Each structure stands twice: as C-alpha cells, then as structure tokens.
Amino acid sequence: MNELKLKTAFDPYFEAPVEVWKKFTDLCQQVSFKKNDIIKQSGETEKNAYFILEGACGIFLWKENNYVCLDIVLENNFFADHMSLITAKISSLETIALEKTTALRISKANIDKLKKSPFGSVLFLIGAESSFVEKQQQQIDLLMKTAEQRYNELFKKNPELIQRIAQKHIASYLGITTQSLSRIRKK
Amino acid sequence: MNELKLKTAFDPYFEAPVEVWKKFTDLCQQVSFKKNDIIKQSGETEKNAYFILEGACGIFLWKENNYVCLDIVLENNFFADHMSLITAKISSLETIALEKTTALRISKANIDKLKKSPFGSVLFLIGAESSFVEKQQQQIDLLMKTAEQRYNELFKKNPELIQRIAQKHIASYLGITTQSLSRIRKK
C-alpha cells in the first residue's frame, strides 16, 4: 500500500521497483498527529524524517512574539527539519502538523544506513538537490517579487494549499503579515 | 597540488585520501576568467561545475533593467548554476567572474559518472545538503531580518568579501539597492 504511494510520488524523479520501496517502508513506522501538534520542538535535534500520507505540516521559526513559516508540505512529500537532520545539530526550527496528519516516520539511524545503499544514496541525493532548487526559487521570489505577486503565484500553483491552510501561516510563508495578506486578498 | 586544496577544503565535511582527490582532479581542466567574464549565460544549460582556485564568482538573475545576486562564492568552494546543472534544463541565471579567477572545471558528464562511485555519491550528497542549508539560512535572513542586520552579519561573517566585491553586487545579494546600502554603510 504505502510502498506504492512512495513509488508513485518518486517515479517522476527516478524509478525504483516496488520491492525496493517495500524495504524502505519496512524501516518506517506509521504515526499520526492531531492538528497543531508540535512534531519537533525548537532547540531539539531532528531525529526523523516523515513521508506524509495524509494531511499537511509546516516548519516554523519564532522571532520574539511571532514567527515565520519556511515551508508548508502536503501529503505525498517528505517532511522534516532537514537542516537539523543534515547537520545533526539542534536547530531553532519547529515542525508542526497543520492538519490531522498521518505519516511514515523513518529514523535518522535508518536514513544513515540507507544512504550507504545504492538506492538510498540516489534517493537522498535527489531529495537534497530538489530541496535546494526549491529553496533557491523561494529566495528568488523573495528578492524579486512583491508580496502580491508571490500570493498570486502560490494561488495559481497550489490553490488547494490556500484553501486548506490558515491564512496566518500562508502570510508568514509569503513573508508578510496577515493584515497585508488580507489587504491583498481583497482585490 | 590542486588535489591537496580540495582535500583541505573538504576534510571538515568528510575525509577522503588524497589519491581519491587526485582522481577527481584528473577529470578537471584548469580554466581562467577575466574580471566580469560571463561564464554561463542566461538561457543556457549549465554544463560544468567549477572549483574556484583563486578569485570570486557570482550567480545573477536579471529583472528588467537590473538584477539580483543569488550567491557570491570565493576560492576553495564549488561554484555553478546548480539549479540548471541539477535539472539539466536551461535557466535564466547567469554566472559571472567577479574577479580574475582560476578554477578547476568538471563536466556534467564526468559529474554524472562520479555520482555512481561511492566517493562521488557522498561528495555530491554533502554538497547538495550543505547548499540547501545555506539557501534556507538565506531565506530565513530575508524573511526575518532588516537589510541593516543582513549587512552587519555579512560583514561580521565575511569581512573579506565586503572588501573584494563591488558594492552593487553586495547590495543586490542583500536584496537592496546600492543607494540603501550606501545609507547603511554611512552609520
């Protein structure tokens, strides 16, 4: 079941037989979170990665009494505080379930084991590379576009996300206040 | 000679014997650029990565009649339009030598070959992961900090870069105009 979901999600990037994904899922536990559950707290080290089966999660950074949202991830994608997972250091990022969520959890120990296999090294290389590309695109958007352009493009690219996720999170993901987002939406 | 430079640069991340780096440099050609040479033009596909031996390079995106700088890279680091290299698609990014530069050039074909070796798969995984971490930090800085904070932190972290690189590039890297940077510097 789950191995098929993973295969489907990754086939566009590289094809691996379903038995290989089965081995992957055998290393995972299924976990679930309630809406607003904190998955990883600020100041801790990330010890897992998650493949979201259903729901949505976000990664946040607190700044005095409010916060910014660095990423919002929907089902059929990997999710984690990748920075902390990669550096194996504590990070001040917080990961939160933004909806009732079920996910496959894989431990860092198992990730490290997998990285040594041909399959794992390709999987995580592709994961890291596409995360980089996505982050660079976010950097470009922040540097070159107005808040209004960023909102319109997000809306076009992922209208479902805008329906499902609270505006305060979307606003902070776009780098603006909820007031500004509201102002933009009025148009 | 060059293999030692590479070993020294990468030992903090993972240690490989110098003979392995020798094999790496055997796949490279040494190239040099004059200041302001365009290494890869907008609209082309990146066909190489570079390890900068001496000098500095930047990666830029044009926006009507001006531009933003996505990254400035000094000697002893890898440099490329990674996005285009990864996706193997054209990108509108432009890479430019910001100083007289000498570098080791490795072709995408050789990179792909290397990725299949144990050494290469670790090297490029670590490269992609640390590029991601760096990009995420840039995203955080853009979302949470003022231009003045970003300037002061860059100055603290890399005072040499501020000496060597033209202010117009630094300004665009920080996401501001040269006029704003000038205003900040006056303090």
Place this chain on the structure above:
DNA sequence: TTGCTTTTTTAACCTATGGTAACTTTTTTG
C-alpha cells in the same frame, strides 16, 4: 445552542526601502 477563543478583516498611521536624479569618486581604457 451559547459563550469563549482564535482568526480574519478593516482602518489609521508609520517606517524602511525604492526610484529618480545630480554629484563625486574610482576604475578602465585608449
């Protein structure tokens, strides 16, 4: 349903940064 909490909207005012333009300094080039 009712009442309480959280989220979203609206509005008035403020600030950091952008745009334009004139001027000065530095760098490049014949």
Place this chain on the structure above:
DNA sequence: CAAAAAAGTTACCATAGGTTAAAAAAGCAA
C-alpha cells in the same frame, strides 16, 4: 596620463508593507 565610463554617495519624494487597535467572523468546547 587624460578622457570616458562605471561605481558610489547624497538628497529628495513615493510607496509597499509594518504596527497598532478594534471590530467582525469563524471555530470550538461545554
């Protein structure tokens, strides 16, 4: 080395988006 081009500075006004505050709407628990 002088002339020309590029880069940096300064001053002015314009504006996107922040801040504060409060009302309205939506969500949620009892």
